Amino acid sequence: MEFDPKIITFACNWCSYAGADLAGTSRLKYPDNVKIIRVMCSGMVNPGWVLRAFRQGADGVVIAGCHPGDCHYTVGNYYAKKRYILLKELLKFVGFDDERFKLLWASASEGKLFAEEMTAFTEKIKEMGPQEKLRRKIE
Amino acid sequence: MKVYAGNFLKDVVAKLLDDGYRVYAPVKEKNYHVFKAVENADEVDFDYINTKKSPKDVTFPENEVLIKYGEWVEEIPAQADKTAIVGIRPCDIQGLRLMDRVFLEDITDPYYEAKRKNLLVVGYACNEAGDYCFCTSVGLSPFKSNYADIIVTDLGDKQVVEIQSEKGEVVASKFNLSDASDEDISRKKELEQKVLSSFVRSVNTENLKERMAEVFNSDYWKEVAENCVSCGTCTYLCPTCFCFDIFDDGELKGVRIRAWDSCQFPLHTLESSSHNPRREKWQRLRNRFYDKFYYMLVRKGEFYCVGCGRCIAGCPVGIDIAEVINNIPSEVKQ
Amino acid sequence: MNSETLEKIKEECRKLPDDVSYIVGFVKKQGEPREVLKVLKPDEIDRLSYSPLSFNNPARIVMDLMKTDGKIAVIAKGCDARALKQLEKEEKIERNRLYIIGISCPGVIDYRKFRNAVKFRLPEIESVELVGDEVIVKANGEEQRIPFSEVIFENCLYCEQPTPKDYDVLIGEPREGKLDFSDIEEFEKLDREERWSYWMDVFSKCIRCHACRQVCPLCYCEECLVDPSNLAVSPMTPAEEKAAYPRVLGKTVSASDNMVYHLIRVLHHAGRCAGCGECERACPMELPLLKLERKLKKVVYEVFNYSPDEEIPFLSKLDILPEG
Secondary structure (H helix, E strand, O other), rough: OOOOOHHHHEEEEEOHHHHHHHHHOOOOOOOOEEEEEOOOOHHHOOOOHHOOOOOOOOOOEEEEOOOOOOOOOOOHHHHHHHHHHHHHHHHHHHHOOHHEEEEEEOOOOOOOHHHHHHHHHHHHHHHHHHOOOOOOOOO | EEEEEHHHHHHHHHHHHHOOOEEEEEEEEEEEEEEEEEEHHHOOOOOOOOOOOOHHHHHOOEEEEEEOOOEEEOOOOOOOOOEEEEEOOOOHHHHHHHHHHHHOOOOOHHHHHHHHHOEEEEOOOOOOOOOOOOOHHHOOOOOOOOOOOOEEEOOOOEEEEEOOHHHHHHHOOOOOOEEOOOHHHHHHHHHHHHHHHHHOOOOOOOOHOOOOOOHOOOOOOHHHHHOOOOOOHHHHHHHOOEEEEEEOOOOOOOEEEEEEEEEEOHHHHHOOOOOOOOOOHHHHHHHHHHHHHHHHHHOOOOOOOOOOOOHHOOOOOOHHHOOOOOOOHHHHOO | OOOHHHHHHHHHHHHOOEEEEEEEEEEEOOOOOOOOEEEEEHHHHHHEEOOOOOOOOOHHHHHHHHHOEEEEEEEEOHHHHHHHHHHOOOOOOOOEEEEEEEEOOOOOOOOHHHHHOOOOOOEEEEEEEEOOOOOEEEEEOOHHHEEEEEEEEEHHHHHOOOOOOOOOOEEOOOOOOOOOHHHHHHHOOOOOOHHHHHHHHHHHHOOOOOHHHOOOOOOOOOOOOOOOOOOOOOOOOOOOHHHHOOOOOOOOOOHHHHHHHHHHHOOOOOOOOOOOOHHHHHHOOOOHHHHHHHHHHHHHHOOOOOOOOOOOOOHHOOOOOOOO
C-alpha cells in the first residue's frame, strides 16, 4: 500500500486560509493529505503545537501565514518566523528530519501558489516516508 | 549461612537469565549506577555504594498502561513475567517492604501485586557507607534484611550467601555452596563492624513523633523551604514515595496511564473546586518530612524513610532531610 | 583566595545602605563542604560564606523576595547577574530595590566531579579554596590539591561574562570572557542519525522530575505547557472545559516524549538563558541539558545577531530577522 502521509497546516485566517479557499474555488487540486487548521494568525502558533502534531503522528507540519509586511495584526508573522527558525534549528540539532517542518508565505490571492507548494511538500514527505522519530510510543 | 567461591551475584544473574527471568541489576552509566533490565551478565557492575535511582520502578514503573481506548475499551490485565532483582541494598529492600505495605495491605493493587508476586529479591550487603547514608539511624542494618530471598555479603575472594526463603532456596540449590567456616563468619563480623564505623551521618529520631507533633505550625518549615524549588527530584528518587496520578493520553484513541506524581508539585493537591490545601511550597515541603517521619509512623507504625540519602545527594539546592529533622526546634517559635 | 573574597563580601555587607532589609548570600551547609543559598538579615553577616562551591543562582530567591518590602542585597557572580538583568528586563524584579554585590568569578566547581575527585569523606572537609589554578581541600590536618581544570563546571569554560556587567560594588579584578561555541560546532559535525541516537540515549534516562524547569530562574510561569492540568480552574469551571484544556504533553516518559518536553522548555529560553547551568546541575540523572541551551544561544547570536546585553528583550525585537 502506498504511504499516505498526514500533513498538518496551520493556516492564518486572513491570508493563507483565504488562499487555500481560493485554490478550492478555482478548482485547483492539491493532495488531500493536507489537513488545514485555521488559526487567527501564524504568530499564534506555539512551537509546542508543532511538536504535539509530530507526537500525534503528523508526517509533516506547515505554518502558513501572510507575506512579511502584510500581517493583519501588523507583526504576527515576524513572530512566527522567529519561532520557526528557533524550532527548526533545534530540531536539526537533535537529529530530527527538520525538512518535515516548513514555513510558507501565501497571500489570499495566491491560491495557485498554495496548491503548488502543498503538492510539492506532500511529494517530498512521501519520498521521506513515515515520521517515526517523535511519534508517541505508548499505544 | 553458606559460602560461594567466586562472584555469586554475577553468576546468579547469568543463571537467572538462562532460566528465563527478567533480571534487574546495577549497570554503570557514565558516572553512576542504575538498576536496569539486563540481557547478559557482563553488563552488570557491582562496584557501587548505591544506585542513583531507587529500584522502585521494578514493581511500580513510572508509566503503567491501565486501559487502551478507541472504538472500544480494552483493559490491560495485571500480569508479570518472572522477574529478579539482583544486588539490591538492604535500605532498598526495606523500601520494597514499605511499598508492599502501601500497595498490598488493606486494599490490594492488582498491578503491583502481579509484579511483586513474581519478584525474586537477591540482596547485597553494604561494604561501606556512603557520605549520605544514614540507614542505621532509622533502625535498619546495612547488611541484614529478613525480607530478601537471598542476601549476599562480599568478602572479596568469596561471598557469603544467606538463604532466607523457599524461593531463594530453589535458586541457591543450583549453585555449589559450602557451609560457612568459623573464619568466614568472623570475617563477616569484622566487615560489619567496619561498615558500621564508616557512617558519617545520623538522624536524631528520639521522641521524633512528639517533637514533630509539636512543631507543625512552626515558622521553621518556612525557613527550611526558603531554597526549595518545588521540583520532584526528592520524591522521584525516593524508594518509598508512592504517589501516582492517572491520566488519559490521546483524545479519541489513546491509553489511560498511571504515572508517578510528587507532593512537591503544586498541582498534586489542587482540587477541582480550585482550592489547594497545600498552596505554598513550604507546606508541600513540610508534607514530605511529615509523611516520612510522622503520618506514616502513625498509620503504619514505622518510618517511611530508609536512610538511603538519595534525596540529599539529588537535591539541587542542598536541602538535607537529616539536617532538617535534626534541627527541628524544641520550642515552637510563634 | 576565597577567604579574601569572603572578607571583602562581609566588609561590603557591613557598609550596605540602611534601607537594605535582606541579604541573599551563601552560608555553609552542615556536614558538607558546599554552600547553600540563604536569606539573611543585615545583622547575620557573620554567617556568610563563599567558596568555589557556592554555585547556586540567587535570582530565583530574589524574585520571591520582591513580594516583600525593603531593599535586597544580593551576592552575584557573572551568570547570576545576567539572570537578574533578564528578570529586570521582564519586569519581574525592580532594579532600584536591588543592591548587587558583584563577584568577578573564576568559575565554580562541579560538585559531582569534586565528590569523585576528593579523597576525604564529605563531612570531614574543613575548607575548599581556589588558589591559582589549584583547588586546595583541607581535612583532618591533611591537604589535597586538585587541578581546577579537573573539577571546574564545564559551562564555566564557555562563560562570556565572568564579571557582572551591572553591579553596585564589584569584588575582584574584572575578568575577560569570550564567546565560544566550539563544543556545539563539534557536535553539529556529527551526522543526523548520530545526533538523534545521542539525544535518544540522553532522554531515555530522563525521569521527568522537572527539576531543570523548577530550578531555572527564567522558568517562572505558574502553569506549564506540560503540566497535566491547568491551574486556571475555578469552582465554576465545568468538567468538560477542564478536560478540553489544551495539553501538549502528559507524563509519559518515553525518550521521544521527554525530548518534546525538553525542546519546549528550552525554546522558552531563547535569547533569555543566563547560562548559569542550574538545569544541568539540578538534573539528578546528570543529563547534558546545557547543550540545547547553548545551541539556541548560538542561533540567537549568529542568525539574529542579538546580544543579551541589549535593553530590549529578544522576544519583542523584530528588526533582527534574517532576510527572506
